[in-house]
Every structure is written in C-alpha cells, then in structure tokens.
Amino acid sequence: MKLFMKLLDHIEEFIIATLMALATSIIFVAVIHRYLTGFNWFAQDWLLSLNLSWAQELCIYMFVWMAKFGAAYGVRTGIHVGVDVLINRLSLRHFQISVVLGLLAGALFTGIVGTLGAKFVWEIAHTDQTSADMEIPIWWVYMAIPAGSYLMCFRFLQVAWRFLRTGELPKHDHSHVEGLDEELERQPA
Numbered sequence: 001m002k003l004f005m006k007l008l009d010h011i012e013e014f015i016i017a018t019l020m021a022l023a024t025s026i027i028f029v030a031v032i033h034r035y036l037t038g039f040n041w042f043a044q045d046w047l048l049s050l051n052l053s054w055a056q057e058l059c060i061y062m063f064v065w066m067a068k069f070g071a072a073y074g075v076r077t078g079i080h081v082g083v084d085v086l087i088n089r090l091s092l093r094h095f096q097i098s099v100v101l102g103l104l105a106g107a108l109f110t111g112i113v114g115t116l117g118a119k120f121v122w123e124i125a126h127t128d129q130t131s132a133d134m135e136i137p138i139w140w141v142y143m144a145i146p147a148g149s150y151l152m153c154f155r156f157l158q159v160a161w162r163f164l165r166t167g168e169l170p171k172h173d174h175s176h177v178e179g180l181d182e183e184l185e186r187q188p189a
Helices: 002-036 044-049 054-077 092-125 138-142 144-166 180-186
Strands: none
Touching: 002 044, 002 054, 054 144, 092 138, 092 144, 138 144
C-alpha cells in the first residue's frame, strides 16, 4: 500500500510538472511565432504557413487539468490557504472535531463534483462535440473534472485518516525546498 501511495504521489507530481512545462513551452513558441511573422524577412512566408492557432486552446486545457491535479496536490501537502483563526482558539477536542468535519465536508463536496462531472462526461461522450481549434472529442477535456475531483476527494480522506491516527495535518513549509537538503548532504565538506 505504501508503494502504491508513493507511486500515486509521483504520478500526480509528474502530471502537474509535465503539463506546466509543456504549456509554458507551447505558449513561448506561439508568442515567438506571432512576433516573428510580423517582420518582413525571408522566413516570413514559411512562418505564416505554420498554423499555431491550436496552441492557446491546448494550453487552456492543459491548465485546467493542471489546476485540478494541483488542487489535489494542495490538499495532500497542506498548501491550500485556510482561515483557521477561529478553529485554533477552540479546545483540543472541538479543534479535532472541526478539522475532521472540515476534511469530510471537503471529501463529500469533491466526491459530489466528481460524480456529477462523471455523469456529464458520460453524456457528452455520446455526442459528436469536438473542441474548436484542435477538433478533439470535448469529453477528453471535461474528464479533468471527475479525475481531479475524485483524486482530491481521495486526498481529503487520506488527510482525514492520517489526522485521526496521528493528530497531524500536512503543513507546508515555505522555507523548505524539496531536494535541496539531500543535495547539500551529498557534497563533500
């Protein structure tokens, strides 16, 4: 089970990082292309023949998928912003109850969104709708809703289970950079 969780963590991080890198690269190329076609030079005709009208649409879809998976990552790592001023003033017992109720409410909400999203995807998959520029089946794009929402629901339940067992919530340390400590330890003194 621990191996599966570690694999899921890495897949989640890989998807987010890959989508971010690809979207950034595609937009960079599209912007350079747009500006270079404005100059009257020997490659202008060739550049104008390249059709990059799909780039913006693809990047929007990539950012949608990245946001859905990033939200699940945020639940797992404790990055999401929370207003906990009131909860922190409660007694330990009421604090614990509030945290568990909040996590379960988040799981319920994302589970409902995932289920409604899956129903929507199922219905739209039985149509011939395609995206405007790329002309891919539009249900591929909307699959981000159930996939990301169910993953986020799972992460809420995972955090709730860990909190019930250990009393710990994930806390993001803004001063810590992943991988930096290991790199410093490997360098000879």
